[in-house]
Amino acid sequence: MGRRRTRAGTPATVALERAGVAFEVRAYEHDPGAESYGLEAxxxxxxxxxRVLKTLLVEADGGLAVGIVPVDTLLDLxxxxAALGVKRAVMAQPADAERATGYVVxxxxxxxxxxRLPTVLDSSAxxxxxxxxxGGRRGLDLELSPEDLLALVDGTSAPVARRG
Structure with a gap:
């Protein structure tokens, strides 16, 4: 897997290219009626x-944070x-998530x-x-090593996923 330039031009692909990280663009035809974007991907x-991860934003002690878990699991708040060292985390409002990240839900x-938000990657990754x-839009995923992902987001890993 080598670095592949793309016309997708999302902030994610730009950040990967700037960092010199090996990644592969994986595009697919998005179905707007899909119930789960991650399972669809x-x-x-x-x-x-x-191996397909979803990015979820939470509000934790008054600030936003990110949890990344496999698409076939739920985020254990x-x-x-606990991984963030706060008392409580709740799912962020979609509008807050979009405003903070620059991406659409x-x-x-x-x-x-x-x-840059505090980020925790589920250790199973x-x-x-x-x-x-x-990759920053529906129908666009990026494949990379989990270690590179952690380094890019300056994140930590912990068991934060649970089965439904």
Whole structure:
């Protein structure tokens, strides 16, 4: 997997190119009626849902933070709060998430956000040589190593996913 320039031109691809990180663009035809953007991406790209990650924003002690978990799991808010060292975390309002990241819901990438937010990657992602995250718009995913992802977002890893 090498660095591939793309015309997608999202803040995420620009950040990856600037950092010199190896990544692959994985585009697919997005269905606006899809119930789960992440599961849609996994199916369209033929990738195990455990490797396709969703980026979720939470409000934690008055500030925003990011939890990244596999698309076939749920974010464990108590575990995320503990990983962040705060008392409580609740899901952020979609408008707040969009305003803070510069991305639309369903296409929020953990990479290239407007502001660097505290970020926790579910530790299961480290079991895979590569993972996929949103590239900054619906129908565009980026494949990269989980270690590179953590370095780019200056994040930590912890078990923050749970099965539904």
């Amino acid at each position: 996994a199916a369209a790209l033929g990738v195990d849902p455990a 108590k575990a995320l709060a 369903g296409g929020i990438s953990p990479i290239g956000q407007r502001r 480290l079991e895979h040589p590569t993972v996929l995250v949103s």
